[in-house]
Amino acid sequence: MEGSDMQEIVLKGFGEVVKTITFRIRRYDPENKELPKYMEYKVPIQKGMTVLDSILYIKEHLDHSLAARYSCRMGICGSCGMIINGKEKLACQTQVLELGKNLIKVDPMGNYEITKDLVPDVSKLFRNHETVKPFIIREEEEPKSEFLQTPEQREEFAMFTDCILCGMCLSACPTSASDELYLGPQALAQGYRYIADNRDLGFNERLNALDSKHGVWRCHFSGACSEVCPKGVDPALAIQLLRQVLTTNVFVKFKQKGTTKAPERKSVSGVS
Amino acid sequence: MTIENKKGWIFWFNPFKYGTDRWMYALHRLTGIVLGLYLMAHVWETSNILNGPVTWNKIMVDLDYPFGVHYGPYILSAILIAASYHALNGIRLTIVENGLLLPKPYRPEFPYKPKSLKGLNNVLKLAVAIFMLVICGIGIVFIFTGAIV
């Protein structure tokens, strides 16, 4: 399906057509039980086109059956992670011309099951994320006022809150490649993010998941997760810091720094 | 129906496209496996001393001249390189995997180069390289000439 007559189509909003680039895309159709195979498409690349734009071009003009996962087209939703020329990248954040290649190979993310073509089934990512209880755990049921936090205390975990759950770190991780149950860089980094938060009191509740056979000790610091993270979350750093907390915990029991409470709120209307 | 897409253990040895740390990880695994096999072979080899001096001497010569060629020193050198890398990188990993010498959490800035793989971690990598050069240099000269530099 190489629509040579289609190549006159010029998309609005992009620069002039620079050259034609071949996309070799791994296709898998769940309905006919064939193994995945590669198909090639020739796309006229205009200045400013990203890999996602090219995939959408293929979908619109060359092969409607191609499936990909995307939403925001601006690197925020974390849906469009795929393996582009051998490395995990957000398709919407990857300029085709910047890759500097005439052949671009696109694979779905690894270490997930594939639903169709470039669509991975990321439920594993979310399951692992849930396992580490990614929320602030407190004793009181209903706080009456804010928990105060100094800017310095916030800096201790602020960078790890940038995670957009794209799941590319799990795809790049060599441990996830061989250990299916491994929590993965994303979940472990989030585990640390909440443990490092002075408002949180859930250290012991998370310990079971983190300090387990498929938890934090499975990391071997290959740094691939940090290398591919599109938001600079540096999950590898979080995992090592988490390990430090867990190792120290053996000798000196971990104690949350704690937070001071703001004075109790009186609602303006008098109904609290 | 979804389909399995695991990269599998073979991916351990595919460090291309990622950074230095990923390379060192692949080498660490590889040398670990090589040394494990070597250790077993080594135990078997030395256990042959129980079979008397004749067998022992024959095995010593056989191992020094595999396939009739004097490969022995090269094999020993390779083991030395693997062992020194695995040991030194192991020390580096023990340090950084306990969160030591790593940066404090920072504010990521575009283009988002991870700082945990740089800075003092890089200094440690350099130290691994330097110590390896020294150890392997002295060792290999000794293996081939018997001289201690």
Ligand code: SF4
């Ligand atoms: S840590 Fe980075 S790579 Fe991993 S899911 Fe979050 S944003 Fe994606």
Ligand code: FES
């Ligand atoms: S489409 Fe949202 S991150 Fe790429």
